[in-house]
Amino acid sequence: MIRRAMVAIGMGALVAAAVRLRGSGVAPPRSGGWRELSGPGLD
Amino acid sequence: MSLHLVRAAGANSLALVSTDMARIGILGVGAVGARLARQLVSTDDDDVVLRDERRTRVEMVAQSLGERASINRGALDDPLDVDVVVLSGPARTQTHLAERFVRQGIHVVSTSDDVTDVKALLALDSQARERNVHVVVGAGFAPGLTCVLAAHATKKFEQIDEIHIAKSGTGGPACARQHHRALGRGAIDWRDGAWDFRPGGSGRELCWFPDPIGPQDCYRAELPDALVLVPAFPDVRRVTSRVSATRRDRLTSRLPMLWPTDPEGGPGAVRVEVRGRSEGRGSVVVYGAMDRPAVAAGAVAAVASRFIVDGALNRVGAAGLAESVDSLAFLAELARRGVRAAVFEGESRA
Numbered sequence: 204m205i206r207r208a209m210v211a212i213g214m215g216a217l218v219a220a221a222v223r224l225r226g227s228g229v230a231p232p233r234s235g236g237w238r239e240l241s242g243p244g245l246d
Numbered sequence: 247m248s249l250h251l252v253r254a255a256g257a258n259s260l261a262l263v264s265t266d267m268a269r270i271g272i273l274g275v276g277a278v279g280a281r282l283a284r285q286l287v288s289t290d291d292d293d294v295v296l297r298d299e300r301r302t303r304v305e306m307v308a309q310s311l312g313e314r315a316s317i318n319r320g321a322l323d324d325p326l327d328v329d330v331v332v333l334s335g336p337a338r339t340q341t342h343l344a345e346r347f348v349r350q351g352i353h354v355v356s357t358s359d360d361v362t363d364v365k366a367l368l369a370l371d372s373q374a375r376e377r378n379v380h381v382v383v384g385a386g387f388a389p390g391l392t393c394v395l396a397a398h399a400t401k402k403f404e405q406i407d408e409i410h411i412a413k414s415g416t417g418g419p420a421c422a423r424q425h426h427r428a429l430g431r432g433a434i435d436w437r438d439g440a441w442d443f444r445p446g447g448s449g450r451e452l453c454w455f456p457d458p459i460g461p462q463d464c465y466r467a468e469l470p471d472a473l474v475l476v477p478a479f480p481d482v483r484r485v486t487s488r489v490s491a492t493r494r495d496r497l498t499s500r501l502p503m504l505w506p507t508d509p510e511g512g513p514g515a516v517r518v519e520v521r522g523r524s525e526g527r528g529s530v531v532v533y534g535a536m537d538r539p540a541v542a543a544g545a546v547a548a549v550a551s552r553f554i555v556d557g558a559l560n561r562v563g564a565a566g567l568a569e570s571v572d573s574l575a576f577l578a579e580l581a582r583r584g585v586r587a588a589v590f591e592g593e594s595r596a
Contacts, residue, residue, distance in 0.1 A: 235592015237456045237534060245398065245577050245587070 268555040271295045271318070271328035271352075273343060274335030275307045277418025277510055278357050278386065281544025282334055283307060287314045289583055290552055295328055298335075325350055330551045332385075333357065336420040341366035344381060348374050353554045357386040357547050360424060361434065364389075364470035368477075371564040381564035385550040386543035388413040388487070388516050389471045391580070393566045394546075395518040395533040395587055396475060398573035402531050403522035406482050410521075411471045412453040412464045414490035415514020417540035422507035425467075429491055430499035433466035436476050436485040447496045451488060455515035456536040456588045464488035465496065474566025514539040517590075532590035545585045549576060 240246065270286050272279050275298045286292040294311065297318050298304040308315045318326060322335070323346045330353045333340040337360030344354045344367055354374075356367055367383045374381045384390050392411045400406050416422040428446065435442040449466040471487035479485075491499075498504060515536040522529060535542065550567065553559050559570045567576070577587055 235590055237588040238591055240533075240577070240581075240587045240589055245574055245581070246589075 266555065267291055267293065268329045268551070269293045269295065269327070270551050271297065271326040271331040273297050273322055273331060273333050274339075275300075275304050276334065276336075276420050277540035278421070278543045278547070279332070279334035280307045280310075281541050282332060282357075282547045283311055283315060283544075285544050285548035285583065286551065287311050290548065292551075295326060297322060297326075326352070328352060330355060330554050332547050332551060334547065337363055337424045344370060345373075348377060348379050348381060351377050351379055353380040353382075355382040355385045355547055355550045355554070357384075357390070357543055359384065359386055359389060359421075359428075359470060361428075361431075361468050361470045361473065364473050368473065368564050375563040378562050380554050380559055380562055380570070382550045382554070382559070382567065382570060383564055384470060384474050384566050385547045387417070387514065387537075387539040387546070388469075389474050389566055390546040390550075391535055391542055391585070391587075392471060392516050392518050393474055393478070393568035394571065394573050394576050394580075395516070395535070396520060397478065397568040397571075398577060398587075399518060399520035399531040399533050400479060400522070401573070403520065403524050403529065406479050406520065406522040407528075408484040408486075408519075408521040409475055409479065409482055410485075410519040411469075411475075411487040412451075412455070412462075412490070412517040412519075413469075413488075413514070413539075414453075414455050414459050414462045414464070414516075415512055415539050416507070417511040417514075417538070417543055418509055419507045421511060421539065423503055425489060426495070426499060426503045428467040428469055429465065429489065429495055431468035433468060433487070434470075434472055435466070435487070436472045436482065438483055441472075447491070447499055449486075449488065453488065453490070453517050454590070455490075455517050456534040459513065459515040459536055462490035463492075464490045467491075475568055478566060478568035511538055511540050513537070514542075533587055534590060535585065535587045537585055542585050545580055545583045549579045549583070552579070 332355045334357045416425045433444045446467045453464045469487040472485040517534040
């Protein structure tokens with residue numbers, strides 16, 4: 204019984220660690236680039 | 247007071263700059279304070295009075311600045327004969343000092359990015375208004391430059407829905423420690439008219455910063471950006487902020503900092519994404535800037551101080567830069583000092 208509980212806790216910790224490390228990010232931009240702001244209105 | 251227009255370097259915009267000299271007190275001459283002092287002495291011809299408990303450090307900084315810099319050996323909260331005092335010491339040392347100087351009728355600029363500091367400084371609003379004093383809260387890289395970029399972006403919208411801030415990199419060791427602590431503490435976001443508390447280190451998002459920083463995984467942390475942005479944009483539905491971090495940063499964020507940091511910090515960047523409605527359609531504007539965080543923070547604090555001296559702030563009392571300055575004039579002046587903003591053109595999200 205104790206062994207089963209320990210295994211379950213261990214598995215839970217592993218899954219939690221994996222989820223925490225993986226996170227839930229969104230897709231990155233696939234096109235575009237940065238341009239310095241310029242002009243009288245800094246557009 | 248005499249003002250003249252100057253053309254911002256690298257841009258065709260004009261910045262309003264005073265030729266009057268001022269006397270600025272700087273409390274804390276770490277990476278940010280030293281950069282700030284150099285800006286004020288070399289670009290603005292101001293006199294600076296330096297105070298820091300680290301004697302060797304303050305002497306070294308004063309010596310490098312020349313005759314315009316002097317050292318005041320009083321305690322940090324002793325009275326100072328200055329026009330503006332900039333609090334550029336470590337986090338959680340600034341509130342008591344700000345209160346003291348406001349009581350003396352001296353304008354205050356704070357570079358702190360600590361949530362406790364920012365809340366306490368904003369709470370000085372009524373006291374500062376009574377004394378007709380400015381308290382600029384969060385005059386650094388983020389919050390600071392990010393607030394001005396957000397204010398600039400919102401000019402493109404009829405209605406603002408969301409503001410999302412991301413920051414990468416740290417200034418000196420004190421800034422790195424603050425970044426480390428923030429990642430292990432709960433985040434404060436703004437969602438649909440209420441504060442939203444989330445665990446630090448959660449909510450991974452891949453944020454694209456200006457080159458050469460590029461894409462970085464960013465996470466929620468105890469950051470004060472929403473606290474200074476929401477009062478400036480009361481109708482905004484969502485404000486979030488994130489910092490870039492590695493897996494090691496996240497896993498060790500609740501432990502003491504285990505590794506040494508660069509005394510001057512490395513390169514960093516900020517990214518400000520504003521979503522809203524323009525001409526009846528949903529639209530997104532993404533602004534960013536890349537610089538050494540300590541250099542950019544020093545420049546932002548220097549320009550904020552100059553704006554106070556020139557009477558160019560929008561309101562008295564305690565507020566962030568988004569509420570306090572004209573974003574175009576502020577960004578133009580920053581560009582003149584070499585801190586340049588950029589816009590992301592293209593698909594912000596796939």
